[in-house]
Amino acid sequence: MGIEERDRYTGHMTTGHDWNGIKELNTKVPKAVWIFLFISFVFSVICWILWPAWPLGETYTRGILGTDQQKRVDQVVERAIEDRAIWTGRIMDMDYGEILSDQSLMQIARENGGRLFLDNCAACHGKKAEGGPGFPALKDTAWLWGGTPEIISESIRVGINSGHEDSRASEMLAFGRDQLLPRDEILTVIDYVQSLSPVSADQEPKQDRNAAGKALFLENCASCHGENAKGDVETGAPDLTDDFWIYGGTRAAIFATVWNGRKGHMPAWQGRLSDVDRKILTLFLLDLSGMDVDGRSNN
Amino acid sequence: MFNFHYRLERYSIRFAILVVIVASIGGFVEIAPLFTIDETVEPAPDMRVYTPLELAGRNIYIREGCYACHSQMIRSLRDEVERYGPYSLAAESQYDHPMLWGSKRTGPDLARVGGKYSDYWHVVHMNNPRDVVPESVMPSYRWLGRNELEPADFDLHLRAQQKVGVPYTDEMVANAINDLSGQANPDGKRAEGVLARYGEATNIRDFDGDPTKVTELDALIAYLQILGRLTEVAHQNPVMKKLEGPK
Numbered sequence: 001m002g003i004e005e006r007d008r009y010t011g012h013m014t015t016g017h018d019w020n021g022i023k024e025l026n027t028k029v030p031k032a033v034w035i036f037l038f039i040s041f042v043f044s045v046i047c048w049i050l051w052p053a054w055p056l057g058e059t060y061t062r063g064i065l066g067t068d069q070q071k072r073v074d075q076v077v078e079r080a081i082e083d084r085a086i087w088t089g090r091i092m093d094m095d096y097g098e099i100l101s102d103q104s105l106m107q108i109a110r111e112n113g114g115r116l117f118l119d120n121c122a123a124c125h126g127k128k129a130e131g132g133p134g135f136p137a138l139k140d141t142a143w144l145w146g147g148t149p150e151i152i153s154e155s156i157r158v159g160i161n162s163g164h165e166d167s168r169a170s171e172m173l174a175f176g177r178d179q180l181l182p183r184d185e186i187l188t189v190i191d192y193v194q195s196l197s198p199v200s201a202d203q204e205p206k207q208d209r210n211a212a213g214k215a216l217f218l219e220n221c222a223s224c225h226g227e228n229a230k231g232d233v234e235t236g237a238p239d240l241t242d243d244f245w246i247y248g249g250t251r252a253a254i255f256a257t258v259w260n261g262r263k264g265h266m267p268a269w270q271g272r273l274s275d276v277d278r279k280i281l282t283l284f285l286l287d288l289s290g291m292d293v294d295g296r297s298n299n
Numbered sequence: 300m301f302n303f304h305y306r307l308e309r310y311s312i313r314f315a316i317l318v319v320i321v322a323s324i325g326g327f328v329e330i331a332p333l334f335t336i337d338e339t340v341e342p343a344p345d346m347r348v349y350t351p352l353e354l355a356g357r358n359i360y361i362r363e364g365c366y367a368c369h370s371q372m373i374r375s376l377r378d379e380v381e382r383y384g385p386y387s388l389a390a391e392s393q394y395d396h397p398m399l400w401g402s403k404r405t406g407p408d409l410a411r412v413g414g415k416y417s418d419y420w421h422v423v424h425m426n427n428p429r430d431v432v433p434e435s436v437m438p439s440y441r442w443l444g445r446n447e448l449e450p451a452d453f454d455l456h457l458r459a460q461q462k463v464g465v466p467y468t469d470e471m472v473a474n475a476i477n478d479l480s481g482q483a484n485p486d487g488k489r490a491e492g493v494l495a496r497y498g499e500a501t502n503i504r505d506f507d508g509d510p511t512k513v514t515e516l517d518a519l520i521a522y523l524q525i526l527g528r529l530t531e532v533a534h535q536n537p538v539m540k541k542l543e544g545p546k
Contacts, residue, residue, distance in 0.1 A: 074539075133423075134419055
């Protein structure tokens, strides 16, 4: 320490730096700072003792509290599952009809189902289950595979063309691309299909081609969609006489469907959502579309 | 003691060197244990490496800066676990060089997005996110479906991964370019090799719905569809099993 000079006005030491006679004071660090610094040292030593801190080669100090964030979240999640068991147990034990008529349980299903729907289903089916191009609406009463609770919950469990071992499987052939039908015959059968649907009520059906269109329909389409074009819930073939269109009901959209075929995909939710979550979602959808246990609309 | 520090501060270069040494102790204490403590990375014997197509998708994910808005790290918090699925384990990103955990969520976490949505949904979503999520602020990535993947040097990508410790076999490296297109052509003769090298559960599909060419969109969707599915180790935790229900 070469500098031992005390400023005679303040009583502090100087640093020895001198600018034209003005000297820099080496003011002492305030006591409060020392106190806080000391407290923070003590605090960190306590933390080292309580929680995992120092690495020791192949292991580390684990702390006397034995804290483990992963075990902690396991406990919290498990406790949450137990807390919910009061009503999840009832939902699992009761059948759909009983739950639908139990307003307190339905309120729970609505709240939890809505949350599950937003987290898992809304990306494709839309926030209000209104669907979108390629993704069926779920708030209506047109169900590809049937609208009873058991069928809906099974659809959620196994998915469609999902790779699940029990997956529902459905595919519409590419009639144009794979040259099953020539272009003019496809257009003829589209005329016929459009004449069945109320959407095209304003369009004049081309009667002269309808006979030919019907013949083509019976030959090529009826095996899945049915002779009356009402669809088939066994094969997931849509009803072509209603005004619900998954891929669009315009002439161009139907042409694209018939030409390139369709093979929709819904993931299987078994293994991602638990049995009770899937049952809650089923209840949520039944409630949303206003259906009873037999898949009939109450609206 | 305080006079000692006062003396240190008087010589700036020596003091700077001492600061660097002390600061590096902190870094050393944080980083070195990852190499010496085995339990930092959980054992995951069922884990497979990324296929060349998935790795190409991962490169596109990095190139487009997806990590700036999407994390791949489900934290050990109840709300995250209940929304996204089992919390992320270190083992799950052991083949990620660099890791893409991220720290910002403008969009949702993607650590378990694999298999959650259909390929078609991803195609629509990449083309214009607002078509499926009206309130989305994600940009459109229309060019991905137009750009053909350029596989010319892809064996070198695998070689580089091999050098940093990813267990690619020499056979995988040698077949990288064939496997790249093989995975996106389920009817092609190269698909068999992909299954043989990367396992029967590998997704072999035409991911982007355009069978005529292998595009960047094929690669990106192949990558997104495998996120969180390279190993089942995170799902084997008994509490997570309760949450997700039996397979």
